[in-house]
Amino acid sequence: MSEKVGVYICHCGSNIAGVVDVEDVAKFAGEQIENVAVSRDYKFMCSSLGQELIEEDIRKEGLTRVVVAACSPHLHEKTFRRACANAGLNPYLCHMTSIREQVSWVIEDKAVATEKAKAMVAAAVKRVELHEELEPSEVPVNPNTLVVGGGITGIQAAIELADAGYPVYLVEREPSIGGHMAQFDKTFPTLDCAACILTPKMSDVGSHPNIHLLSYSEVEDISGYVGNFHVRIRKKARYVDEEACTGCGxxxxxxxxxxxxxxxxxxxxxxxxxxxxxxxxxxxxxxxxxxxxxxxxxxxxxxxxxxCPTEAIDFEQQDSYIDIDVGNVILATGYDLFDARKVPQYGYGRLANVFTSLEFERMCNASGPTEGKIVLRDGITEPKSVAIIHCVGSRDENHNPYCSSICCMSALKFGHLVMEKTDAEVTSFYIDVRTSQKGYEEFYNRLLEEGMHFVRGKAAEITDAARQPGEEGKLIVQAEDTLLGKQRRVPVDMVILMSALEPKADAKDVGLQFGISCSMEGWFTERHPKLDPVATMTDGIFVAGVAQGPKDIPASVAQGAAAAARVQGMITAGTVEIEPIVATIHEEICSGCKICNNLCPFNAIEFLEDKEVSYVNAALCKGCGTCVAACPAQAISGAHFNNDQIFAEIGGILYDAIGGNGAKAPAKSKEPAPA
Amino acid sequence: MVDERFEPKIVAFLCNWCSYRAADLAGTARIKYEPNVRMIRVMCSGRVDPTFVLKAFALGADGVMIAGCHPGECHYLEQNYKAMRRFNMLKHTLKAMGVEEGRIRLQWASAAEGVQLASAINEMVDQVRELGPLNWAQNWHEDGEVEAAIQRIEEEHAEVMEVPA
Structure with missing residues (x-):
């Protein structure tokens, strides 16, 4: 019984049709590939008209398989699977091949591109013929959620979920929640006091009946899958009995x-x-x-x-472990500050009056070490002039190429605070001033009016070596003023370095632990940079806040809330569909050699002692197929990626090589392929 | 027959999470690269059964690339390490069968490395073009039967195939 395959070649406007001869490809598929019953090309296959075309052909022509040659399956596989399902065809009998990302966008020569597209369509047809009907399985979603990180992002996410009535475990590594925001004095651009807006939220978390706060704790281990994670948390010994302690101090x-x-x-x-x-x-x-x-x-x-009046001190206390079950995880693990010592020409650690932005935040804070007084390192002298250096460790090829996004606004805030609390002159050395959010540009204008000076140029050096009169005993900032086209030496009393935001030192380990990936720099990678910013490639694991990339407080709060909303959606739905791409072991072929048992990182394979065969737990299997490739008896098959399907695809993709010996160019192009 | 430059056919197995996305990115960024590589998506580089590679050579491929996430970044935690181990064994086996090392390549490419994947492809195409056609399929057929071919391989590569006691 042969299949009836429908082949659809998308023009994608001119994105594909501008390079690939789509009509020729459609004709080739219809005439030269076996079992192709319908072959069409269409302007936009993903449009509703394009989808209807497929649905109609399934109904009228009785298609049993569908191939769509268009963009990447990562973009529209779901769209076309849905179209097939609408017409009553099992969605897994549809296959997409990417003739846009892999052909028209990367090849200039039209004839060569058309040939490659033909090979890819041939491969898709050969493969789809062997596809099997699959049904996604449904599993229940545990309503508990784990939030990792108790900064403002994690706090927001936890409160949103807890207010909605769902239990939340909030795990924080430090003894208290609050994160970096608790260290700040004022927040830009409104200059609200950070503590005034943060501490009410913190106490909300502490007293919320739905939030189990686990401070001074870390996630030790996580296993399971979306909807059903098992988490082991290590509660570090405080040496203080939490039951007995009243917090009297x-x-x-x-x-x-x-x-x-x-x-x-x-x-x-x-x-x-x-x-x-x-x-x-x-x-x-x-x-x-x-x-x-x-x-x-x-x-x-x-x-x-x-x-201690309540006998709460316990020197014998040990770390304890708590095992919890959760349905979803939100990672809001925040950031580290760039170590300004790595830029030795700025003298941090060597020149006493060079401060980092975080040190300056603490200095401004009324409850900080100087009680809010802006003074030099000696603790008494008020500075008469202050320089603020932007982009320390960011937008710098030697350290981090990215923009840390918050430092320009922080620098403006610092400028305002210095001028408010002292009579000092403030000069900012910037590459570009970036003030792109609501109310930010207005704040910049306000600072210009308040008399903050701006020098456009990256500071080259900060030194205490005086060369000119007036420089003695000062720190001299040497920079090229790129607007004047001149070298400038600006003597000041105090320098503030706007250090870059960096991924947490252990971000990559955390990513590995939770099975999500990080960018080259170490920021957690979201599922889609524009359309799915808080989900990750691992279902049930969400990211929010600076852990995903540099951002300010409003954006972090928005992401925390967004992640909570996504989790709430999962909980409300009650069940989640799991892709049926899993491995199965055929008992009658399995020899019980156990080679596969140790290959699985998800512990999905167990050995059945009574039957002396291995067995795959489909709920734990993620479908990577490593065991399939390893089985010496070929007793394991991987759904949707089984050997026969892949062999057929290899055969299809080399359709023009079989019999020939591959020595000919794929196209009869006269031009050599572009180098 | 005009004097045509040899255009090798290379089959690439790309993992779904990193390398296939690197190919997506190369496309989105309009990075032009050699058209000789034809890609097959697998869920993980760990899924690449060595027989896939043998099959590709047997059906006329001149080179095979296996691409996966960087070590430590595998979507399935560590399966790319298994791909790496198999790759090393496979390379050895292929050498014994008369296939030059340059015809097979393991490439790490993260989802952010469209440029790196494209330049790896260009490099490999140049390399295989240099090596010339593999003609594996033809060689097998020429000898008429597989037995004889195996016999020949064993004789020619006795040294490499020797298993230390």
Missing amino acids: ICIEKCPKKVVDDVFEAGMGYRKSIYRPFPQAVPNWPVIDTESCTYFERGKCKACEIF
């Missing part, structure tokens, strides 16, 4: 050991060995830092234990 007061706080205060201030990162921390239970604690160092002290 007496222990912190009594602790005799003070250390530099490198995390929250960015090295600008001190904290005790038993500490909470900041007064409004959520949860407000303190944590003992075992590396600096005198008791852990020398076995003596226990001041905190002695003074």
